[in-house]
């Protein structure tokens with residue numbers, strides 16, 4: 043017997059989630075946002091819904107790469123993702139009013155204006171007692187250094203989504219490592235164009251494949267730092 047036949051309710055939900063991914067990839071904004079609201083009202087796990095939007099974005103990117111979509115589609119996809127994150131944010135956790143988890147400065151590297159992944163990571167950090175100083179997008183290596191000196195963070199987060207910005211990312215990591223007083227705060231990097239191999243090339247201390255993983259890595263890094271002090 044198939045899983046769907048054994049548990050028809052779970053099967054129906056899976057079908058709806060698959061349809062939702064399709065609506066996102068087709069850039070059907072009204073349909074996918076209305077379905078998101080209905081699924082949230084029905085109590086579906088918000089992280090499952092976020093995964094659907096990430097998969098939808100991946101498919102949009104794939105169609106852009108293969109020439110089926112143009113830049114306008116990326117702009118529409120960004121708008122859909124921003125609206126979805128606005129709807130999902132209250133369900134993913136409450137922003138903590140106090141710090142206590144440590145201070146992190148974060149920004150998207152020079153040449154890159156993608157900010158939705160960085161914002162999601164910042165939101166998760168804020169919900170877990172981190173004080174987040176967001177430097178925005180298109181941040182130069184020199185600005186990362188100046189802001190790190192000004193704010194004295196426990197960690198530095200850099201988002202890099204575009205492959206063409208990797209040289210600036212490497213430059214920022216090297217500048218922070220060489221110019222900050224020792225022990226320098228660890229640098230964590232993330233973004234779609236990065237993987238472990240790229241993180242080694244760039245020379246960053248830490249790398250995360252997604253925001254949830256990044257949060258865990260930051261919490262562990264702070265624990266090690268506190269224990270080492």
Ligand code: B12
Nearest residue numbers: 103120154155156157159201204205232233234252253256
């Ligand atoms: C929406 C979008 C846009 C929007 C962005 C809107 C915005 N406000 O961010 C706009 C229209 C601006 C855009 C522009 C371009 N884009 Co675009 N875009 C996308 C798209 C479809 C979705 C990105 C997104 O928001 N995803 C959702 C977020 C939540 O996911 P995320 O960014 O991956 O973040 C997650 C993780 O990576 C991680 N993370 C991210 N940052 C960090 C940082 C840290 C420290 C940590 C720990 C974790 C972390 O956490 C997040 C959640 O898990 C992607 C396709 C894709 N596969 O992602 C292409 C994509 C990223 N874009 C691409 C391209 C090529 C461009 C353009 C160059 C197109 C052009 N010809 O002009 C321009 C570049 C503009 C610029 N200078 O930056 C390529 C990049 C290819 C590459 N490897 O370089 C992609 C992959 C599409 C593709 N497959 O070709 N884009």
